[in-house]
Amino acid sequence: MEVVIQPDAAAIARLVADEVQSLLAARPDAVLGLATGSSPLAVYDELVRRYEAGVLSLARVRAFMLDEYVGLPDDHPERYRNVIEREFAGRVDLPAGAVQGPDGNAEDLPAACAAYEAAIAAAGGVDLQLLGIGSDGHIAFNEPGSSLASRTRIKTLTSQTRRDNARFFDGDVEAVPRHCLTQGLATIMSARHLVLVATGAGKAEAVHHLVEGPVSAMWPATIMQHHPRATVLVDDAAASRL
Numbered sequence: 001m002e003v004v005i006q007p008d009a010a011a012i013a014r015l016v017a018d019e020v021q022s023l024l025a026a027r028p029d030a031v032l033g034l035a036t037g038s039s040p041l042a043v044y045d046e047l048v049r050r051y052e053a054g055v056l057s058l059a060r061v062r063a064f065m066l067d068e069y070v071g072l073p074d075d076h077p078e079r080y081r082n083v084i085e086r087e088f089a090g091r092v093d094l095p096a097g098a099v100q101g102p103d104g105n106a107e108d109l110p111a112a113c114a115a116y117e118a119a120i121a122a123a124g125g126v127d128l129q130l131l132g133i134g135s136d137g138h139i140a141f142n143e144p145g146s147s148l149a150s151r152t153r154i155k156t157l158t159s160q161t162r163r164d165n166a167r168f169f170d171g172d173v174e175a176v177p178r179h180c181l182t183q184g185l186a187t188i189m190s191a192r193h194l195v196l197v198a199t200g201a202g203k204a205e206a207v208h209h210l211v212e213g214p215v216s217a218m219w220p221a222t223i224m225q226h227h228p229r230a231t232v233l234v235d236d237a238a239a240s241r242l
């Protein structure tokens, strides 16, 4: 695992965008894995800047999202499909329909999970997976205790994650859904390059376990230690317990 410590989120975003840019230079039809949450936002802004500057095109890219809440109305602003459209896909030249996510409103949720795994496989797998990390060490919505061999499935969110994410729901924890569909840890590990970004002191403990702790389902991100190509980019505050 490569650990890169940078002064701030903007510096991290430039390095991640360099990585995406060189991937797309080699493979314009690459498959990207997109994450939601606040951590990747600076990366998306930097990619949009490069698209607007004419140095980056995503016209042939396909993308897969990590996760989705269960049961939010289609037009809810915090539905992850809508978040990704607003923060990234709608600001670059990704073609309509190029971004897929698990269907948290499907009638048959286990079937939707299986269909999502099949869609990722049919696309040839993910070339570069962008990741944030929860303060409890979760990646996507693989909460502590998740099987290290898990695939896309339904999960119950922990109270900690619902409290963390309440800021996106006007501070109302009760408005945060209780369930989600998420790529499993084994799904994420199948991506060819994992790029995790974390900033701020609130992530310091999770980053400490991720980089220096034993691999454990209680800190799900630690599975990344077994990935042949994992890059962890953190700012000084998130690196403060290393």
Ligand code: GLP
Pocket: 035, 036, 037, 038, 039, 040, 066, 067, 131, 132, 133, 134, 135, 139, 140, 141, 161, 165
């Ligand atoms: C959310 C998302 C994760 C994200 C994490 C951290 O619950 N499902 O994909 O990495 O929590 O979020 P943030 O980047 O806002 O701190």
